[in-house]
Amino acid sequence: MxxxxxxxxxxxxxxxxxxxxxxxxxxxxxxxxxxxxxxxxxxxxxxxxxxxxxxxxxxxxxxxxxxxxxxxxxxxxxxxxxxxxxxxxxxxxxxxxxxxxxxxxxxxxxxxxxxxxxxxxxxxxxxxxxxxxxxxxxxxxxxxxxxxxxxxxxxxxxxxxxxxxxxxxxxxxxxxxxxxxxxxxxxxxxxxxxxxxxxxxxxxxxxxxxxxxxxxxxxxxxxxxxxxxxxxxxxxxxxxxxxxxxxxxxxxxxxxxxxxxxxxxxxxxxxxxxxxxxxxxxxxxxxxxxxxxxxxxxxxxxxxxxxxxxxxxxxxxxxxxxxxxxxxxxxxxxxxxxxxxxxxxxxxxxxxxxxxxxxxxxxxxxxxxxxxxxxxxxxxxxxxxxxxxxxxxxxxxxxxxxxxxxxxxxWIVDRKKDMLLYKGYNVYPRELEELLAAHPDVVAAAVVGRPDPDVGELPVAFVVPRSPDVAAEAIQEAVNARVVPYKRLREVRLVPSIPVSAAGKVLKRELRDQLSAG
Missing domain, CATH: 3.40.50.12780 (ANL, N-terminal domain)
Incomplete structure (x- = not known):
């Protein structure tokens, strides 16, 4: 065993x-x-x-x-x-x-x-x-x-x-x-x-x-x-x-x-x-x-x-x-x-x-x-x-x-369906989510792709901030400073909570729906 x-x-x-x-x-x-x-x-x-x-x-x-x-x-x-x-x-x-x-x-x-x-x-x-x-x-x-x-x-x-x-x-x-x-x-x-x-x-x-x-x-x-x-x-x-x-x-x-x-x-x-x-x-x-x-x-x-x-x-x-x-x-x-x-x-x-x-x-x-x-x-x-x-x-x-x-x-990198393609490069949301989770101003985070006709998909982060005075731009800059250019977050949205299933899995389809609606 x-x-x-x-x-x-x-x-x-x-x-x-x-x-x-x-x-x-x-x-x-x-x-x-x-x-x-x-x-x-x-x-x-x-x-x-x-x-x-x-x-x-x-x-x-x-x-x-x-x-x-x-x-x-x-x-x-x-x-x-x-x-x-x-x-x-x-x-x-x-x-x-x-x-x-x-x-x-x-x-x-x-x-x-x-x-x-x-x-x-x-x-x-x-x-x-x-x-x-x-x-x-x-x-x-x-x-x-x-x-x-x-x-x-x-x-x-x-x-x-x-x-x-x-x-x-x-x-x-x-x-x-x-x-x-x-x-x-x-x-x-x-x-x-x-x-x-x-x-x-x-x-x-x-x-x-x-x-x-x-x-x-x-x-x-x-x-x-x-x-x-x-x-x-x-x-x-x-x-x-x-x-x-x-x-x-x-x-x-x-x-x-x-x-x-x-x-x-x-x-x-x-x-x-x-x-x-x-x-x-x-x-x-x-x-x-x-x-x-x-x-x-x-x-x-x-x-x-x-x-x-x-x-x-x-x-x-x-x-x-x-x-x-x-x-x-x-x-x-x-x-x-x-x-x-x-x-x-x-x-x-x-x-x-x-x-x-x-x-x-x-x-x-x-x-x-x-x-x-x-x-x-x-x-x-x-x-x-x-x-x-x-x-x-x-x-x-x-x-x-x-x-x-x-x-x-x-080591689980990501879901195959969650993997993003940016100009032919594979972008794995979990890598960005790990960086976000390590940020002192972040309670929880999830990353999904926003379709873009020119490049494929752009990484967008939904973030639950630790306090009301947290700036989305500061979090985005901190994460992007630690990744190669094609993996950079294109937007950080501050939200009160991340939608999860009863079992605790992040419902990324709901986040994608929010991007589509917005």
């Missing part, structure tokens, strides 16, 4: 279904709190029993194995009950963002062919007078779908990603074993669990002792795997917050003695901008996990200064690989490179090819990132043409531009 000390070179995945996670956790972690929200909470044993009752209730309503069920609810205690209930019933989970406009949500539900749609209010009634033992379940992990998860649509129309149980279990185990120093096994009753074989000096947070606050939406790939399934598998207690209040988050993190902080860079930007962070005792934090969007180098360095006991683990993935393809080493002696998204997870292959196609490029050259591994989707739902364009000879073409270095670490 990529030279992680104490772990085997190869990770063997048990052939099982995704619901085996809650079955194993209910027995192993029992009375430990699984999830808490305000004054309410649910233990691992209660979660397993409630999920089983829900599965029986769904079957009683006529749900059949292989049917699809859309969950349209925010993060709440009913969500994991419904999620595992759907899977224990032999059905397929279809996550739907509850904040989507009705027309867009309905389009996803209909596209997936959902036989049923559940909201949080309906879940408690499903388990009434039902047994705590799950119904008989026969699943072919390689063929039967666990999830039909929709892409974020940050660059276009959302597509349904078909993920069988084998892909979901594989990616969950790749991620959980890598970050905790563990190997998987099935317990005596077929539940999925872990044995933590790694040295406590390397992985100080032991199974069954972790505490985290979660804001990542569970309908998103990072939320489903890292925010829901991984904590259940590892026995981590998760406290749910309904919205981001940086001061309240930091106070709660100090009070609970959280062991990890995870989310998208937008979360960390908000925490770092909060004056309270300097005075809070965050010495309990041993891991900082970032995903969904690139973390600016300046942000990573500031977090390291504030929480020196924490290992910063930045990963890279997309819905089409269930969640994650690469990750920085989580063990304390691992080689981490600030700005890199780490190395391929166990069983995963990554290569970089020319954007226009061709043979893999040598280390150090930019190209499109391609991924192959057990976590790769089986295709887009009802989109064979899009599937054929994306998966070629078993390799998933991600649409992201990256570089592999001599040590096998991946």
């Amino acid at each position: 990529s030279n992680a000390p104490g772990l085997p070179d190869r990770l063997d995945h048990p052939s099982t279904h995704t619901a085996a996670v809650v079955l194993g956790a209910a027995r192993r972690w029992g009375a430990r709190t699984a999830f808490a929200r305000g004054a309410d909470s649910i233990t691992f044993a209660e979660l397993g029993a409630a999920a089983a009752r829900t599965a029986n209730g769904l079957r009683a309503r006529g749900l059949r194995p292989g049917d699809r069920v859309a969950l349209r609810m925010p993060n709440c205690l009913e969500f994991p009950v419904a999620y595992y209930g759907v899977l224990l019933a032999g059905a397929t989970f279809v996550p739907v963002n509850p904040l989507l406009p009705e027309r867009a949500a309905r389009a996803q539900v209909e596209d997936a062919g959902a036989a049923m749609e559940l909201t949080a209010a309906e879940v408690p009634g499903l388990g009434v007078d039902m047994p705590d033992a799950p119904p008989p379940l026969a699943v072919d992990p390689a063929a039967d779908l666990a999830h039909i998860a929709y892409t974020g649509g940050t660059t276009g129309v959302s597509k349904g990603v078909r993920l069988p149980h084998a892909a979901v279990v594989a990616n969950l185990l790749q991620y959980a074993c890598w970050t905790t120093g563990s190997v998987p096994r099935l317990d005596g009753d077929g539940g999925l669990t872990l044995d933590q074989v790694g040295d406590p000096a390397e992985w100080p947070v032991r199974l069954g002792s972790g505490i985290a606050i979660n804001l990542t939406p569970w309908f998103h790939a990072m939320g489903t795997i890292a925010g829901l399934n991984a904590p259940v598998l590892t026995g981590t207690t998760v406290v749910l917050h309904d919205r981001l209040d940086p001061a309240a988050y930091l106070a709660e993190a100090e009070r609970l003695r959280v062991t990890s902080i995870g989310g998208a860079p937008a979360l960390f930007a908000a925490l770092l901008a909060c004056p309270d962070i300097a005075g809070r005792d965050l010495s309990s934090v041993r891991a900082i996990g970032s995903g969904a969007a690139p973390m600016p180098v300046a942000m990573a360095r500031r977090l390291a200064e504030l929480m020196p006991a924490a290992v910063i683990v930045e990963g890279y993935g997309l819905t089409e690989v269930t969640m994650c393809a690469t990750s920085a080493p989580a063990h304390r002696s691992g080689l981490r490179k600030t700005g890199s998204v780490g190395v391929p997870l166990p069983g995963t292959q990554v290569r970089v090819v020319p954007v226009e196609g061709g043979a893999p490029l040598p280390a150090g050259e930019r190209g499109e990132v391609c991924v192959r591994g057990p976590q790769v989707m089986r295709g887009y739902h009802g989109r064979p043409d899009a599937t054929a364009e994306t998966i070629v000879d078993g390799w998933l073409h991600t649409g992201d531009i990256g570089v592999l270095d001599e040590d096998g670490h991946l």
Whole structure:
């Protein structure tokens, strides 16, 4: 497993279904709190029993194995009950963002062919007078779908990603074993669990002792795997917050003695901008996990200064690989490179090819990132043409531009669709965004291209200033002094916020729309 000390070179995945996670956790972690929200909470044993009752209730309503069920609810205690209930019933989970406009949500539900749609209010009634033992379940992990998860649509129309149980279990185990120093096994009753074989000096947070606050939406790939399934598998207690209040988050993190902080860079930007962070005792934090969007180098360095006991683990993935393809080493002696998204997870292959196609490029050259591994989707739902364009000879073409270095670490340069062309030169917005993020007067920034008939595209920056007296011209001059002429910003627009998706990804299409409208 990529030279992680104490772990085997190869990770063997048990052939099982995704619901085996809650079955194993209910027995192993029992009375430990699984999830808490305000004054309410649910233990691992209660979660397993409630999920089983829900599965029986769904079957009683006529749900059949292989049917699809859309969950349209925010993060709440009913969500994991419904999620595992759907899977224990032999059905397929279809996550739907509850904040989507009705027309867009309905389009996803209909596209997936959902036989049923559940909201949080309906879940408690499903388990009434039902047994705590799950119904008989026969699943072919390689063929039967666990999830039909929709892409974020940050660059276009959302597509349904078909993920069988084998892909979901594989990616969950790749991620959980890598970050905790563990190997998987099935317990005596077929539940999925872990044995933590790694040295406590390397992985100080032991199974069954972790505490985290979660804001990542569970309908998103990072939320489903890292925010829901991984904590259940590892026995981590998760406290749910309904919205981001940086001061309240930091106070709660100090009070609970959280062991990890995870989310998208937008979360960390908000925490770092909060004056309270300097005075809070965050010495309990041993891991900082970032995903969904690139973390600016300046942000990573500031977090390291504030929480020196924490290992910063930045990963890279997309819905089409269930969640994650690469990750920085989580063990304390691992080689981490600030700005890199780490190395391929166990069983995963990554290569970089020319954007226009061709043979893999040598280390150090930019190209499109391609991924192959057990976590790769089986295709887009009802989109064979899009599937054929994306998966070629078993390799998933991600649409992201990256570089592999001599040590096998991946560096994401930009999205292929975000790359600008100025007089034939490639301009990568992330390079400019890194410079903006490092500027002392900038809280957040994003760069997009403005079409120009003479030169192609001109880089334009949207910037959230640290104070009202910040001058756009001064920021533009500071950045342009550090780049070659063809990369220079042609305009800086000061804005109150940068639009992001529920998962924390910058919605660059909205910024481009603003340029078009303006």
